[in-house]
Every structure is written in C-alpha cells, then in structure tokens.
Amino acid sequence: MKDYERFFSEGGRVLRESPIRKMGTVLAASREVISFAPGYPANESFPWDDFRAIADDLLTQHSDDLLQYGPTRGYRPLLDAIIDVQKTRGINVTTDQVIVTTGSQQGLFLLARALFDPGDVVLVELPSYTGAITAFKSFGADLVGVAQDDDGINLEDLDRTLARVRGEGRRVKCLYLVPNFQNPTGRLLSLEKRRALVEWAEREDVLIVEDDPYRDIYFTDVTTEADTRPIAADDPYGRVLYLSSFSKTLAPGFRTAWLVAPPVIASKVELAKQAIDLCTSGFDQQMVYQACVRGVLAAQAPRLRALYQHKRDVMVAALREAGTPLTWLDPRGGFFLWARLPDGLHADTLLERATAEGVIYVTGSAFFVDATGHEYVRLSFSSPSEARIREGVERLTRVMRS
Amino acid sequence: MKDYERFFSEGGRVLRESPIRKMGTVLAASREVISFAPGYPANESFPWDDFRAIADDLLTQHSDDLLQYGPTRGYRPLLDAIIDVQKTRGINVTTDQVIVTTGSQQGLFLLARALFDPGDVVLVELPSYTGAITAFKSFGADLVGVAQDDDGINLEDLDRTLARVRGEGRRVKCLYLVPNFQNPTGRLLSLEKRRALVEWAEREDVLIVEDDPYRDIYFTDVTTEADTRPIAADDPYGRVLYLSSFSKTLAPGFRTAWLVAPPVIASKVELAKQAIDLCTSGFDQQMVYQACVRGVLAAQAPRLRALYQHKRDVMVAALREAGTPLTWLDPRGGFFLWARLPDGLHADTLLERATAEGVIYVTGSAFFVDATGHEYVRLSFSSPSEARIREGVERLTRVMRS
Numbered sequence: 001m002k003d004y005e006r007f008f009s010e011g012g013r014v015l016r017e018s019p020i021r022k023m024g025t026v027l028a029a030s031r032e033v034i035s036f037a038p039g040y041p042a043n044e045s046f047p048w049d050d051f052r053a054i055a056d057d058l059l060t061q062h063s064d065d066l067l068q069y070g071p072t073r074g075y076r077p078l079l080d081a082i083i084d085v086q087k088t089r090g091i092n093v094t095t096d097q098v099i100v101t102t103g104s105q106q107g108l109f110l111l112a113r114a115l116f117d118p119g120d121v122v123l124v125e126l127p128s129y130t131g132a133i134t135a136f137k138s139f140g141a142d143l144v145g146v147a148q149d150d151d152g153i154n155l156e157d158l159d160r161t162l163a164r165v166r167g168e169g170r171r172v173k174c175l176y177l178v179p180n181f182q183n184p185t186g187r188l189l190s191l192e193k194r195r196a197l198v199e200w201a202e203r204e205d206v207l208i209v210e211d212d213p214y215r216d217i218y219f220t221d222v223t224t225e226a227d228t229r230p231i232a233a234d235d236p237y238g239r240v241l242y243l244s245s246f247s248k249t250l251a252p253g254f255r256t257a258w259l260v261a262p263p264v265i266a267s268k269v270e271l272a273k274q275a276i277d278l279c280t281s282g283f284d285q286q287m288v289y290q291a292c293v294r295g296v297l298a299a300q301a302p303r304l305r306a307l308y309q310h311k312r313d314v315m316v317a318a319l320r321e322a323g324t325p326l327t328w329l330d331p332r333g334g335f336f337l338w339a340r341l342p343d344g345l346h347a348d349t350l351l352e353r354a355t356a357e358g359v360i361y362v363t364g365s366a367f368f369v370d371a372t373g374h375e376y377v378r379l380s381f382s383s384p385s386e387a388r389i390r391e392g393v394e395r396l397t398r399v400m401r402s
Numbered sequence: 403m404k405d406y407e408r409f410f411s412e413g414g415r416v417l418r419e420s421p422i423r424k425m426g427t428v429l430a431a432s433r434e435v436i437s438f439a440p441g442y443p444a445n446e447s448f449p450w451d452d453f454r455a456i457a458d459d460l461l462t463q464h465s466d467d468l469l470q471y472g473p474t475r476g477y478r479p480l481l482d483a484i485i486d487v488q489k490t491r492g493i494n495v496t497t498d499q500v501i502v503t504t505g506s507q508q509g510l511f512l513l514a515r516a517l518f519d520p521g522d523v524v525l526v527e528l529p530s531y532t533g534a535i536t537a538f539k540s541f542g543a544d545l546v547g548v549a550q551d552d553d554g555i556n557l558e559d560l561d562r563t564l565a566r567v568r569g570e571g572r573r574v575k576c577l578y579l580v581p582n583f584q585n586p587t588g589r590l591l592s593l594e595k596r597r598a599l600v601e602w603a604e605r606e607d608v609l610i611v612e613d614d615p616y617r618d619i620y621f622t623d624v625t626t627e628a629d630t631r632p633i634a635a636d637d638p639y640g641r642v643l644y645l646s647s648f649s650k651t652l653a654p655g656f657r658t659a660w661l662v663a664p665p666v667i668a669s670k671v672e673l674a675k676q677a678i679d680l681c682t683s684g685f686d687q688q689m690v691y692q693a694c695v696r697g698v699l700a701a702q703a704p705r706l707r708a709l710y711q712h713k714r715d716v717m718v719a720a721l722r723e724a725g726t727p728l729t730w731l732d733p734r735g736g737f738f739l740w741a742r743l744p745d746g747l748h749a750d751t752l753l754e755r756a757t758a759e760g761v762i763y764v765t766g767s768a769f770f771v772d773a774t775g776h777e778y779v780r781l782s783f784s785s786p787s788e789a790r791i792r793e794g795v796e797r798l799t800r801v802m803r804s
Contacts, residue, residue, distance in 0.1 A: 001640045004666045007575055007609060009541060012516035015673035038471065046469045052461035059454035067448045067653035069440065102504055102657075102679045109678050113540070114414035134677040138515070139411060173409055207409060238403045251469035253684035255504075264406045271417035275536040276511050277504045281683050282655035 011138065034392035036361045039183060039335045040383040045307055046251050047296050054290040058283070066286055072274050074100025074258070075285040081292040082258045089215065090233030091242065096263040099270055100256065102280045104213055104245045107259040107269075108135035110276070111209060111241060114268040115173055116141040121165050123175040123206075125153055127367030127376070129183045132176055132211060142170070143369040150329055152189030153177065155196055162204060174207045174241075180228045181214040181334025184367045184378040188223065188332050194231045201239040208235075213245045213257075216301045218333040219309040228333070238262050246288050248335075249300050254284035308335065308382055311389065315381040318393035325400055326377075335382035338364075345400060346374050353402070359395040413540065436794035438763045441585060441737045442785040447709055448653050449698050456692040460685070468688055474676050476502025476660075477687040483694040484660050491617065492635030493644065498665040501672055502658065504682045506615055506647045509661040509671075510537035512678070513611060513643060516670040517575055518543040523567050525577040525608075527555055529769030529778070531585045534578055534613060544572070545771040552731055554591030555579065557598055564606060576609045576643075582630045583616040583736025586769045586780040590625065590734050596633045603641040610637075615647045615659075618703045620735040621711040630735070640664050648690050650737075651702050656686035710737065710784055713791065717783040720795035727802055728779075737784035740766075747802060748776045755804070761797040 005013070058066055065075070073079065079098050086093050101107040108131060116122065118140030124133065126145035133143055144165055147157040158175070165172055175197070179189035201208050210231045218228050232240040245257035259269060273279075291297050312331050319326060319339075326339040341347060347363040354360060364376025379396075381389055407415070460468055467477070475481065481500050488495050503509035510533060518524065520542030526535065528547035535545055546567055549559040560577070567574055577599070581591035603610050612633045620630050634642040647659035661671060675681075693699050714733050721728060721741075728741040743749060749765040756762060766778025781798075783791055 001604075004664055007517055008670060009515070009517055009519045009522070011541070012670050012674065015516070015670055017673055017676070040471055043466050043470065048461060048464055051469075052458060055457040055461055056454060059450060059457055062450055064445050067453075067655035068445060069442055069654045105677070106679045113411070114417070115409055115411055117411045120411070131680070138677050139413070202403075252471045253469035255679060255681070255683045262406055265409075268410060268414050268417055271419055272414065274419070275507070275540050276678065277508045277657060278533070279657070281657045281686050284683050284685060287685075
C-alpha cells in the first residue's frame with residue numbers, strides 16, 4: 001500500500017514541523033555549524049557530580065516507586081518541593097493545584113486539551129513562543145496576535161484586539177504570555193503591566209496562561225528578582241494558570257516541569273495526562289526532587305545568572321565589535337537576543353546563505369501568528385561557547401554584508 | 403472566580419478517570435490493601451545493579467546529549483537498538499519507520515492524533531485495553547467492539563461488525579489488537595488468525611494497530627516464542643502499525659517505548675510528538691539504550707518468563723485451593739488472569755466489599771466499549787508477592803462467598 005494520506009485525520013494532515021526543531025536537525029547534521037537557533041541550556045551548566053551522586057543513591061536504595069509507574073499527578077514529594085519553589089516566587093498553592101508535566105510543552109498541550117474547542121480564540125503576543133502556538137493549535141484554537149512594546153504586551157492593542165475579536169462574535173478564552181525574558185524577544189514585562197493584566201482578565205472574563213521558564217535567569221546588572229514577580233503572585237481572582245520548568249535550571253533531559261491551576265482545572269489536566277503518557281518518568285522526577293532537597297537547584301540559580309549574563313555580554317560585545325548592521329535591545333535575562341535586520345533583508349532568505357556560511361538562527365516569522373516578522377532573527381546565546389559566539393557573530397555579519 | 407466549567411472544551415468536559423488509575427489511587431492510599439488491579443511489573447524484576455552501573459557511567463562520561471533536549475524521533479543509537487529488537491521478532495524495519503515514545507500510552511495517543519477525526523470508527527476487541535480506548539477517544543474516534551474466542555478475536559464477528567458499521571455509512575480506519583497475552587484477558591491470538599487478519603486488512607482497506615508490550619513474557623510450559631510472532635512480521639502490505647515497550651522488560655519508570663509505522667505515518671507521528679512533549683527523556687533513553695547493548699535486556703527476558711510463570715502458578719493454585727467460585731482460562735503469558743464471577747455477582751458492586759476486605763481488582767466493564775462485562779474481573783498477578791497473592795485470593799474468595 002502506498003497511499004496512507006487518506007488515513008490521516010484533518011488535524012494530522014496539517015501538522016507542520018516546528019522551525020526551531022528543524023534548525024535542531026540542521027545542527028545535528030553538522031558539528032561545523034554554529035547554532036544560535038535552539039534555546040538549549042549550556043551543557044557546561046549541568047551539575048554532573050551532583051546528579052551522579054543522586055543517581056547512585058537512588059539506585060542503591062531500591063525504593064519501590066523509583067522505576068515503577070507513578071501517580072499521573074506526579075511524585076508526591078516533588079509536588080511538595082514545587083509548592084516550596086512557588087512560595088519563593090510569591091505564589092501560595094496547595095497540592096490540588098499542582099501537576100507535574102513531561103516538560104512545559106506537555107503542560108501547554110494539556111491546557112489546550114482541557115480548554116480549547118475549534119474556533120476558540122487565544123490571544124498571544126506578537127511575537128510569541130512557537131511551542132505554545134503548536135500546542136494550542138492542536139485542538140483547533142485560533143491564535144490572534146497582540147503588539148508588544150519594549151516593556152511587554154501593549155495594553156491598548158490588547159483592548160482593541162479583544163474588542164475586534166468579540167465584534168466578530170468569537171470567544172476569547174485565554175491570553176498567553178511569557179512575562180520574564182520572553183521567548184523569542186527576551187523582553188521583561190513591567191510590573192505595572194502585570195498588575196493591569198490581572199484586572200483586565202477579571203474585568204473581561206478571560207484566563208491568563210503565564211509561561212515562566214526563564215524566571216531564575218535574570219541578569220543582576222540590570223534586573224532584580226523583584227522585577228520577575230509572576231503575574232500569578234498578585235492574582236486574587238484565580239485568573240492565572242502558571243507553568244514553569246526545571247529544564248533551564250537543572251536539565252531539559254529529565255523532561256520535568258509543572259503546571260499550577262485552580263483545582264478544578266488541575267483535575268481536568270490530570271485526566272488529560274492519563275491519556276497522553278500515564279505519568280512522567282519516575283526516575284527523572286526523583287532525580288529532580290533530590291536536586292531540590294539537597295540544595296542543588298538553589299546553588300544552580302546564581303551560577304546560571306552569572307553564566308548567561310556573561311554569554312550575553314560576549315554576544316553583545318561581538319555584535320558591536322563586528323559593526324553588525326543589526327539593531328536590538330540588550331537582554332535583561334534569559335537565553336535570547338532578538339534582533340532586527342537592516343532594511344531590505346529578509347530573515348528567511350538570509351538563512352540559506354547563513355547556513356552555507358556555517359551559522360544558523362531562527363527566523364522571526366516563526367514566532368508571528370500573523371505571518372509578519374520577516375525582518376527579525378532570534379539569536380540564542382545560551383548554548384554556544386564564548387569562542388563560537390564570537391565566530392558565529394562574525395559569520396553572520398559577513399553574510400549580512402555580502 | 404468559582405465557575406471554571408464554562409472554560410472547558412467539549413473534550414475536556416467529558417474527560418473521565420481511568421478505572422485502572424483510580425485503583426492505583428486506592429492502592430496508594432493504603433498499603434494494607436492487596437492489589438490485583440494495576441498491571442505493574444514486579445519491583446523485584448528490576449535489574450538494579452545494572453542500572454546503577456549504567457547511570458554511573460553515563461554521568462561520569464558527560465556526553466553532550468545525555469541531559470539536553472534531543473531529537474523528537476528519539477536518541478539515534480536507541481532507534482538502531484530498537485531495529486535490532488524488531489529483527490529478533492521477525493520484523494525488518496528502517497530508521498524512518500521507528501519513533502521512540504514516552505511510553506506506549508503516548509504512542510497510542512499520537513496515532514489517534516495523526517489518524518482519527520470525530521466519528522471515525524476504530525474496531526477493538528471485547529474486552530480491550532482501557533489506555534487505548536482513552537487515547538483513541540481523545541480525538542473523537544468512535545470505538546466499536548468485536549467478540550473474542552479463547553484464541554483471540556472472532557473473525558466472523560469482525561466481518562459482521564465491519565459490514566454493520568459500513569452499512570451505517572461510517573468509515574472504519576483501524577482495528578486495534580493486543581495479540582500476545584492480551585490486556586485484560588491474557589489471551590493469545592492464534593497464528594492462523596494473525597495471518598487471516600493481514601489479508602482481511604488488505605482486502606477491506608483497514609489499518610491494524612498491533613500493541614505488543616507482553617511479547618517477551620510467554621510462559622514456556624505452554625507457549626513457545628513462535629506462538630508470539632507479531633502480525634507485523636507477516637504483513638507484505640504495510641497494513642500493520644506496531645507498538646512495543648521497555649516498560650514490562652526493563653522498567654516503566656523510564657517511560658520509554660516505540661512505534662513502528664510506514665515512513666509517511668511515522669513522520670506525522672513525529673510532528674504530533676513535537677507538540678506534545680518535544681522529545682522523550684534523554685537520560686531515560688540512554689539508560690535503556692545501554693541496557694540493550696550491555697545485554698541487560700537479553701538477560702532479563704528468560705528471568706521474567708520464569709518469574710511471572712511462577713506467579714501465575716501461585717495464583718492459579720491459590721484459586722483452586724480456595725475453591726473459589728470463579729472460572730478462568732489459565733494465562734499462557736503476560737500479567738493477567740481474566741475471571742468470570744459466578745452467576746448473580748456483579749463486579750462493580752462486589753468491588754466495594756472487596757476493598758473493605760482489603761483486596762482490589764479491575765472490574766471487567768472497564769474494558770468493554772459496549773458497557774457489558776460486569777460479570778468479569780481482571781486479576782493481575784505480576785506485582786504482588788507470593789504470600790500476598792495467596793492472601794488476596796483468600797480474601798476475594800471470602801468476599802464472593804459472603
């Protein structure tokens with residue numbers, strides 16, 4: 001049989017590869033290519049010795065639940081550790097509000113499953129994280145973009161967009177945001193806007209999905225911890241669903257993240273997770289749990305801030321030294337530098353030449369749900385070494401000049 | 403805000419807890435309860451020392467890909483190891499046909515995503531595995547049951563059911579089967595029927611989803627390896643999509659399984675997986691890979707056959723000694739004994755009394771898509787100790803007599 005197409009679902013037929021994952025494939029194909037594409041944590045950031053000691057202890061102790069199927073909701077001690085992490089972020093929650101997810105990608109997908117019917121509108125920033133876009137579209141949500149300023153989402157455009165969508169007779173269920181060092185722009189949402197958004201959500205009867213993987217990675221030269229206070233920390237209404245992850249602070253290989261939501265939503269998400277993978281890896285969860293209670297996570301945070309701040313410095317200095325024709329806002333945290341190409345250059349067409357020159361990035365258009373953004377590139381400084389950041393910037397500058 | 407219900411999707415609103423997972427919660431709540439409910443591998447079956455040595459080596463070597471995000475398709479060396487495993491089962495495949503999944507549950511869900519639109523009919527056995535039922539329903543598939551004989555699905559009823567469904571103007575996309583030691587009945591599909599099913603699928607233009615987690619656990623006193631030959635091994639047409647797992651042979655805690663499908667379907671499944679969890683845990687995949695190449699998996703198989711055959715013997719002997727009023731077919735492999743209650747007893751109402759007496763099982767009706775099966779119970783002998791199997795059977799017998 002050759003023709004399998006006719007067996008595909010409508011949803012299956014339109015599945016498209018994520019531009020970021022595609023860049024990962026290019027990367028895997030050649031070690032010579034310098035990649036500013038995927039937002040990978042630096043390999044040198046992983047606490048190898050701690051993980052080795054933890055794994056050795058766990059596999060010596062033979063606890064019944066380490067290698068077995070576990071509760072869908074998550075490993076109970078890890079849920080408690082997550083509640084403690086939430087407390088340090090100003091968010092007080094109870095166990096019935098928390099669920100461990102197999103990466104935040106799964107959290108986004110589970111929310112889509114629980115909440116979105118075909119045609120429901122989700123408001124997202126222009127630009128916004130591609131993984132969320134893909135997850136939300138899985139159940140037919142229609143994504144509508146809202147403009148951003150340097151300090152995050154533009155509140156006037158938010159009101160205008162909401163009114164327009166409602167004027168078309170459509171239901172807006174959620175606003176999706178990455179408030180801290182947004183993927184892809186690296187922007188930090190101002191505290192004033194955070195407070196305003198909670199009131200807006202209550203007034204307009206909309207939920208906010210707050211995706212917060214980069215919160216611990218603020219750069220202390222220009223950002224304080226207080227600047228990263230989650231929207232959920234000041235939400236008296238129960239409007240904010242909060243996601244975060246151990247992928248950037250411990251290791252993405254463990255695929256361990258979490259979602260916090262009102263109990264009735266958390267329960268639905270738990271049921272949805274049963275159908276998707278039964279439970280997150282028990283071994284990974286216990287590795288992460290031990291990293292929490294042994295202080296590994298706490299020790300990581302300041303190290304990571306210093307490491308990525310330095311990498312940002314290296315990239316910014318390299319861009320300046322090379323006299324690159326890009327313009328950008330210096331990142332105040334996170335993994336990404338979002339840059340605008342000089343007039344007349346198109347990020348998609350430039351990528352082919354850049355790849356030939358041995359450097360890759362993610363094209364801005366990948367992050368825009370309105371098919372704009374061709375004048376932007378996302379440069380990730382988190383993963384490459386200093387030397388490769390410099391070399392990559394030189395290559396990229398050559399490509400733009402040629 | 404109190405009323406979140408109005409934010410749920412249609413699909414979210416109808417999500418229901420899996421009866422098997424619910425039993426897991428009862429189990430977790432009390433260690434005094436003897437559980438014949440979840441199909442958990444025996445904790446004593448895990449190769450702890452091998453895993454400890456592997457983890458220590460991996461975390462000493464600091465390979466770049468161990469703790470990092472990985473390819474959605476899976477860790478490449480593990481894909482190659484899976485190809486070798488497939489070969490031992492008589493199935494020759496290429497890399498573009500294989501994908502690693504976060505447990506077989508995810509494989510089933512991904513197939514549903516790629517293939518099923520609301521209203522598409524999937525034929526399943528009466529009874530059938532609840533995890534598949536839940537996954538398939540996630541995208542609106544309509545499940546229609548087909549009767550079983552002692553040697554597996556009834557081919558006449560298969561033809562009748564297909565004709566009836568088509569007569570209603572509906573499309574049958576797939577037949578889902580667990581050919582080896584079926585969950586829940588423990589039945590083994592005869593080789594004659596396997597061959598007939600491939601021809602049936604080609605003739606009727608239907609795909610077969612073959613779910614094969616228990617294949618290695620055949621009981622050598624009454625079953626040979628040849629009896630377990632997958633349907634996919636004799637499919638010249640490309641009609642069979644094949645799933646299997648390391649959960650029963652190594653450990654479910656690693657959430658590592660695989661799916662084999664024609665390249666065009668495997669590609670769609672890969673794209674669907676991007677939206678669901680980006681990739682399966684790299685650490686878990688490398689643990690499993692090392693267990694494959696170091697011979698741990700090969701050494702496990704005969705040990706597991708002996709272990710679970712012995713546990714079956716213990717349960718069957720206990721049932722006979724107790725003079726229990728149940729009737730059953732002795733399992734030829736796998737984890738489950740499927741038993742029929744004496745006339746007049748109802749598995750759902752009996753469960754309450756059984757739980758009070760300190761023994762639980764899964765009610766047969768959980769596995770029937772046509773809402774029948776209340777006279778059956780699934781007793782899993784894989785996880786409890788010998789002593790607890792005996793004690794549990796005694797308790798259950800007391801409950802039935804009272």
